[in-house]
Amino acid sequence: MSSITAKAGAMPSQPVRRRAKVDRSHWVGLLYIAPAILLVTVFFVIPLGMTAWMSLHNWPLMGQHRFIGLDNYLAITKDTRFWNALKFTLYYTVIVTIAIFAVAFPLALFVEKPRPMASVYRTAFFMPVVVGFASASLLWAWLLNVDSGLFSPAAQQLGLTEKKFNLIATFNPAFWSIIVMVVWKVAGFTMVILMTGLQSIPTELQEAAKIDGANAWQRFRTITLPLMRRTVALALILSVAGSILAFDQFYILLRGGPRNSTITAVYWIFNQSFVSFKLGYGAALSMVLLVILVVLSLIQLRLLRNPEGT
Amino acid sequence: MKRLTSLLAATATLLSMTALASAAETANIWVRADGSNFMPQIVEAFNKSHENQIKLDIIPNAELVQKYATSAAGGTAPDGLSLDLIYTPAFAAAGQLEDITDWAKSLAYFNDLSPAHVKTGTYKDRIYGLPFSADSSVLIWNKKLFKQAGLDPDKGPTNFAEIAADAEKVAGLSGDIKGFYFSGACGGCNIFTFTPLIWASGGDILSEDGSKATLDTPQMRDAIALYRGMVDKGLVPEGAKTDSGANFFAAFAAGNIGIAPSGAFAIGALNTQYKDIDYGVTFLPGKDGGSSSFAGGDNFVVTKGTPKLAVLKEFLDYAYSLEGQTLLASRGSLPVRGDLAKEALKDLDPRYQVAAEAMAKGRTPYSVVFNDIINSANGPWAQMVNEVFFGDDVDGAIANAQETMQGIIDAGTGQ
Numbered sequence: 001m002s003s004i005t006a007k008a009g010a011m012p013s014q015p016v017r018r019r020a021k022v023d024r025s026h027w028v029g030l031l032y033i034a035p036a037i038l039l040v041t042v043f044f045v046i047p048l049g050m051t052a053w054m055s056l057h058n059w060p061l062m063g064q065h066r067f068i069g070l071d072n073y074l075a076i077t078k079d080t081r082f083w084n085a086l087k088f089t090l091y092y093t094v095i096v097t098i099a100i101f102a103v104a105f106p107l108a109l110f111v112e113k114p115r116p117m118a119s120v121y122r123t124a125f126f127m128p129v130v131v132g133f134a135s136a137s138l139l140w141a142w143l144l145n146v147d148s149g150l151f152s153p154a155a156q157q158l159g160l161t162e163k164k165f166n167l168i169a170t171f172n173p174a175f176w177s178i179i180v181m182v183v184w185k186v187a188g189f190t191m192v193i194l195m196t197g198l199q200s201i202p203t204e205l206q207e208a209a210k211i212d213g214a215n216a217w218q219r220f221r222t223i224t225l226p227l228m229r230r231t232v233a234l235a236l237i238l239s240v241a242g243s244i245l246a247f248d249q250f251y252i253l254l255r256g257g258p259r260n261s262t263i264t265a266v267y268w269i270f271n272q273s274f275v276s277f278k279l280g281y282g283a284a285l286s287m288v289l290l291v292i293l294v295v296l297s298l299i300q301l302r303l304l305r306n307p308e309g310t
Numbered sequence: 311m312k313r314l315t316s317l318l319a320a321t322a323t324l325l326s327m328t329a330l331a332s333a334a335e336t337a338n339i340w341v342r343a344d345g346s347n348f349m350p351q352i353v354e355a356f357n358k359s360h361e362n363q364i365k366l367d368i369i370p371n372a373e374l375v376q377k378y379a380t381s382a383a384g385g386t387a388p389d390g391l392s393l394d395l396i397y398t399p400a401f402a403a404a405g406q407l408e409d410i411t412d413w414a415k416s417l418a419y420f421n422d423l424s425p426a427h428v429k430t431g432t433y434k435d436r437i438y439g440l441p442f443s444a445d446s447s448v449l450i451w452n453k454k455l456f457k458q459a460g461l462d463p464d465k466g467p468t469n470f471a472e473i474a475a476d477a478e479k480v481a482g483l484s485g486d487i488k489g490f491y492f493s494g495a496c497g498g499c500n501i502f503t504f505t506p507l508i509w510a511s512g513g514d515i516l517s518e519d520g521s522k523a524t525l526d527t528p529q530m531r532d533a534i535a536l537y538r539g540m541v542d543k544g545l546v547p548e549g550a551k552t553d554s555g556a557n558f559f560a561a562f563a564a565g566n567i568g569i570a571p572s573g574a575f576a577i578g579a580l581n582t583q584y585k586d587i588d589y590g591v592t593f594l595p596g597k598d599g600g601s602s603s604f605a606g607g608d609n610f611v612v613t614k615g616t617p618k619l620a621v622l623k624e625f626l627d628y629a630y631s632l633e634g635q636t637l638l639a640s641r642g643s644l645p646v647r648g649d650l651a652k653e654a655l656k657d658l659d660p661r662y663q664v665a666a667e668a669m670a671k672g673r674t675p676y677s678v679v680f681n682d683i684i685n686s687a688n689g690p691w692a693q694m695v696n697e698v699f700f701g702d703d704v705d706g707a708i709a710n711a712q713e714t715m716q717g718i719i720d721a722g723t724g725q
Contacts, residue, residue, distance in 0.1 A: 061379040062404035146549045169551040169700070255554050256688045257495055259696050263688060274376050275686045 048290075051283045059280030061273075072284035082285060085268040086292075092175075092264065093243035099183050100239055104190035111191065112198045122195075126188040133185065137252035140181045144168055144253065168254055171261045178249055178262070186242070190235045197231025198224065233304035237297055244293055265289050336363040337618035337625070341392040342374045345443060345608060347578060348641035349392065355637060356628050362621045375681070382406055382613065389616040390625075392442050392608040395430045396680045401611060402433035403678045408612040411437040413623065419630070422649040426605030426674040433678075439609030440626060441646035443638060446669035447502045447604040449473075449595070450562060450576060451569045453588040455480050455487060459568070466569075466592035469599045470507075470536045473569060480568030481545040489545035491562060491570040492537070494699050496555035497692030498685045501675070502604045503571030503594065504695065507533040509673055510596030520677035523715040525694070526708050532597045534698045541699060551700050554687060563587065573606070574665035578642025581659060591661040593668055605672025607643070644669050679722065683715045690714035 055072055059065040076082060111122045128136065143150045146166040155161045168174040201224060209219050225232075247266040250256060256263040263271075269289065273282030341349040346368050353366045367388065369377055375397060381387045393401065401407050414420060414428075414437045424441040431439030453463035459479040467473040477489025493499040505515055513529025516522065540546055547567075549557065562570040563584045571594055580587055593601030610629075612622055628634050635645045635654040644666050645651040651670075655662050677683065684691045690711040697707035 060404060061376070062382060062401065062406050064405070146552070147547070164548045166548045166551050169548075255495070257552065257554075257696070259701070260688050260693045267688075271686065271688055275688070276682050277375075277379065 051286055054280050055284035055287050057280040059278070059283070061277035061279055065280065068280075072281050073288075075281065076284060076288055081263075082265070082268050085263045086265045086289075088262065089244055089246065089265045092178075092246060093240055096179055096182050096243050096246075097236070097239045099179055100187050100190050101235075103183050103187040104194055104235075107187060107191040108194035108198055112195050122192075125191055128185045129188045131185065133248040134252060136181065136185050137249045140177070140249075141253050144177055169258055171258060174254055174258055175262060178253060181253070182243075182246075182249060186239070190239060193235045193238075194228070194231060197228040200231075201227045229304055233300065236304070237300050240296060240300065241293060244289070244296070334361040334363065335618055335621050336365050337389040337616075337621035338365045338367070339390040339392065339622070339625075340367050340369050340374065340378065340388045341608070342371045342394060343368055344371055344575070345392055345643075347575075348443065348638050348643045351641055352629060352634060352637055353625075355634075356625055360624060360628070362624055364621070364625050379406075387613045389618040390610060390612050390622045393439065393611050395427050395439065395441075395607055395609045395674065396677075396685070398430045398439040398609045398611060399433050399676065399678045400681065402436075402438040406614055407438040408614045408616065408619070409436050409438060410440065410612055414440055417630075419647055419649055422647055424605065424607075424646045424648070424669065426669075426672055427607065427609050427646060430674055430676060431609045431611075439611045442608045442610040442626075442629065443643035444605065444607035444646050444669055445573045445575050446606065446644060446665050446672050447506055447571060447573050447594055448576075448665050448668050449569065449592050450572045451476070451590050451592070452480075452562070452565065452567065453590055455483065455566075455568050459483055463588075464590065466590050467595065468592070469595050470532065470597045473595070474536060474539055477540055477545045477569050478543060481543075485566070487566045487568070488547045489568045490540050491547060491557075491567040492550055492699075493553040493555050493558045494546075494550040495552050495687075495692065495696050496558065497687065497689055497695065499555050499558045500695045501684045501691065502573065502606060504533065504537075505675070506571075506594040506602040506604055506673075507536070507596065510594060510600045510602035511598075512596065516675045516677060518676075520675065521719060523683070523712055523719060525712045525715065529597070530708070531704075534704060536597075537699045538704075551696070562589075574644050574662070574669070575642050577659060577661050577665060591664045593664065601668070601671070603668035603672040605669055605674050607646070677719070679718050682718050690718070 054065075056067060056069060057065045058068045058071075107125055111118055111125065131139075142148070144152075144167050146152045146164050146169075152161070152164050152167060156164050165173075167177050205223055205227075206219060209223055214222070245266055246264050247270065250262050250264055250267055251270070254262050256267055265285075266289070269282050269285045272278050272285060339353075349366060349368070353364045357363050374394075378387060378391060378393075387406075398407075417423075424444055427439070427441030427444070428437070431437055431441070449466060451466050456463040456476070459476075459482065461476055461479055467476050473490070479489075480487060481489035492503065508515065508527070508529045511529040511532055513524075513527040515525055515530070517524060537546075541550075547561070549561075553561075559572065559576055559579060561567055562572060562576070563580060565584075565587055577591065580589060594603060595601055610622075610626055612619060616622070629638065630647055632650055632653060635647055635650050639645050639654045639658055639662065644662070645654045647654075648670065651666050655666055675684070681689075683689055686692065694707050694711035698704050701707060
């Protein structure tokens, strides 16, 4: 370090030239990201601004809108059905995130090691990810159908249940059916993220630990996990954000049922906007959800940042 | 010179022809998918016999309101719309519809038009919608299964006790045969087929002007007891618990259901698509007899400020003619002109007569928030019917729905 500093000090003209270079590359850099900035502005910043603007209005889907200030936000504080939906969404997020990691981590450990047919396994586990949530929900709507589906007639034929059991008629079977479906659909994606993290860990570290006599669990806990901190953070944030915004599966599979017990926050926003036609109120709810999501993501980033600050 | 004159004359003729052609106007109308069995036919018949033309778009049921609202906001709304009648007050309240009071009152047969349609088509004493298609709720039963169960196949149930007893007998047959069917997770289906049981017993779920929810009545509890009793005895298929309406008609059409509340549309659908099902049609009864029906269907409404009003009037005049009414009836939509009903139906399946009579006596709840309180899959009504039919806490479910419904009514449309 010191030698470099000394060298730089010996050549006083160089920093000026370098700055000019930096300036030029600065503009070239801006040019390169201009398309991205444009896209983000048109498809994110402007709609976000419009949402914020709409949230200050009584904005029916049909008819005239008028400015009402913060009334929508005041109404949200009294909207028990929204807070219930949010409560359910958080419950779902916790359960489904744990379930996804519980399945994806072993899968990642399994497919990361070189073994015969490793790429076949990887492909097989990843396949459900490329199916859209809507198509996957429709497929499971059939699987779960009490009369013409797979699970309930199969259970009856095998003698497991005396008569047909309607899986989506009560909360717990319906909720856990969704969890199974989402894990089947999403675990492959989390698996791939975790796998890249595993592969970036130098093998020498593991070997050194092995020579020092650390067993498999010790190696996992003291080497693998700490070195995967960033990968886990990425997978966690993606999973949490995705789960808080869950909508398709509950809308298509359960219609928010049984008895409105599985209405998520986004579902409630959709209902307010496009069933009750209160676009302004829906916009206000969206802003509240956005703030909640940003806060949750910041907390996660903070908890999972590297202790050394690197 | 002569050539020039003839050329001028020819040009003039050509010009006048073009002018004539452009005088024939085309109006765009929409209908929900439920109307796809009769709407294309009557539009085609109209276009063949008239110079002005109608262009029809069929929109999926669940998307119609959203699609209309967004295209109205974008200035591309159709000129006219065949709209589920219960939505007419909400659309009128939002200021989307043309006031057609003068036109409506000028019709010689105005007083013979279906009262349920005219009532929902009226908002603040002005008329915004005229009856177009009609569907009433009725009770249908499977004659073959009745016979097998030792019941009189030509006699449908006439009160709650008979429904329960007949359903039990039919369910006693072997195999997958069940006694009774209803879509247990569908608000729209149950307002159509379950509330008539309450009305026929003398109760109601809303006050006349729609300002008060009146769910907790003895009549409501009697009707609930009928459904719960049949569910407890296993007379209703397990799938009913979660049927959000997809199986509303299909369950009976499959041929292993004894009795099902349904609609006049089922007559047309069974006659054309399920010819081997032998069925009877009767009124939805009250606890100790009597009868009632939900008078449903579509109102024809006009988008505010459309320049094609004259074409729409011509089209509606045609639909109201005997020819139009007969054509609609033959495709499963009941006549909306009371004075022509008998004649329009005289050559059709006699079971239509029952449905037409039910229509004439039918009722329709009036509310500007109908979608929110009743039809929405997540509304208080949909939640309540599922809880009271299958759940453990009937009292709590009714109380909860009453409170939520009244809250939504009081909040209004927010306009």
